[in-house]
Amino acid sequence: MSIEDLESIALAMVAPGKGIIAIDESTKTIAKRFEAVGIENSEENRRAYRELLLTTPGLNEHISGAILYDETIRQKTRDGVPFTEVMKKAGIIPGIKVDKGPVPLAGFPGDVVTEGLDGLRPRLEEYARLGAQFAKWRAVINITEDNPSSTAIEANCHALARYAALCQEAGLVPMVEPEVIMDGDHTIEVSYEVHEAVLRSLFNALYEQNVMLEGTILKSSMVIPGKACDEQASVEEVAEATVRVLKTCVPASLPGIVFLSGGQTDEQSTSHLNAMNRMGPHPWPLSFSYGRAMQQAALKLWSKDMKANYADAQKTVHARAKDNGLAALGQWNG
Numbered sequence: 003m004s005i006e007d008l009e010s011i012a013l014a015m016v017a018p019g020k021g022i023i024a025i026d027e028s029t030k031t032i033a034k035r036f037e038a039v040g041i042e043n044s045e046e047n048r049r050a051y052r053e054l055l056l057t058t059p060g061l062n063e064h065i066s067g068a069i070l071y072d073e074t075i076r077q078k079t080r081d082g083v084p085f086t087e088v089m090k091k092a093g094i095i096p097g098i099k100v101d102k103g104p105v106p107l108a109g110f111p112g113d114v115v116t117e118g119l120d121g122l123r124p125r126l127e128e129y130a131r132l133g134a135q136f137a138k139w140r141a142v143i144n145i146t147e148d149n150p151s152s153t154a155i156e157a158n159c160h161a162l163a164r165y166a167a168l169c170q171e172a173g174l175v176p177m178v179e180p181e182v183i184m185d186g187d188h189t190i191e192v193s194y195e196v197h198e199a200v201l202r203s204l205f206n207a208l209y210e211q212n213v214m215l216e217g218t219i220l221k222s223s224m225v226i227p228g229k230a231c232d233e234q235a236s237v238e239e240v241a242e243a244t245v246r247v248l249k250t251c252v253p254a255s256l257p258g259i260v261f262l263s264g265g266q267t268d269e270q271s272t273s274h275l276n277a278m279n280r281m282g283p284h285p286w287p288l289s290f291s292y293g294r295a296m297q298q299a300a301l302k303l304w305s306k307d308m309k310a311n312y313a314d315a316q317k318t319v320h321a322r323a324k325d326n327g328l329a330a331l332g333q334w335n336g
């Protein structure tokens with residue numbers, strides 16, 4: 003696949019007023035989400051829930067793509083239609099999470115590094131055959147008094163760049179996701195410094211590994227104080243700091259940047275994105291790739307009565323997609 007093909011997929015992922023729905027929770031992570039609302043973590047419940055999300059009427063009005071998990075990309079609707087077919091018909095680009103999650107980084111207590119590079123080439127080839135057009139890899143950066151070490155930043159960015167190069171070889175757009183975690187009592191200034199160090203290291207590593215930025219999407223966290231910090235920031239402060247660090251570190255040749263919600267409330271995730279876009283124009287489209295902030299309200303509703311609330315849960319997903327789509331244009335009015 004040529005760089006032009008990768009670039010056109012990347013641009014479609016951040017088409018004006020559209021964003022991504024992340025439904026790529028691993029079986030372990032979805033277990034936590036299901037447990038919180040009293041749903042049994044069976045394969046059928048996971049399949050039924052992902053069907054609910056992917057078949058939301060009108061989802062494609064505001065959603066350009068969806069990130070799936072290994073199990074999900076192989077699943078079908080109740081009527082036997084592969085999810086990837088449903089998505090393609092609706093013009094929703096299939097994506098796939100390909101990392102194998104974070105493990106402790108030896109020698110650096112509190113730091114983690116994401117695994118999954120071994121055997122990645124054939125896995126990517128298989129995902130491409132199954133219909134995926136982009137792939138996601140998440141690196142986790144923890145903030146404490148002693149973390150992150152520069153070794154952890156480098157190890158994670160090196161892995162992100164290796165994965166990104168392999169994706170482009172397989173004809174998939176890499177969505178590179180360094181997530182700076184919101185847990186902790188750090189200030190917004192510390193969050194800014196860590197984002198700056200991580201993004202500088204990431205774009206350096208992408209350059210070293212010959213990754214073509216024109217066919218790459220960045221999935222970023224926002225510059226935000228730790229959840230336990232006494233001094234929380236206003237919507238404008240978060241938006242201003244996030245845009246500033248991105249402008250400092252991210253080349254303009256990147257087709258787009260999407261954000262994760264990372265534990266923000268629905269309202270916060272939408273208003274931060276909206277505020278950033280109101281500060282535009284920026285060198286790249288700024289949109290969303292939310293997991294929890296797209297799903298949590300719908301999951302709660304569905305859990306109360308899977309049959310009776312099915313349509314209303316889908317309406318809730320659509321409403322979240324609509325709000326975030328408007329925020330991606332800076333046109334959300336609360």
Ligand code: 13P
Nearest residue numbers: 024262263264292293294
């Ligand atoms: P959240 O929006 O729930 O952080 O999930 C997005 C995601 O894909 C994290 O990897």
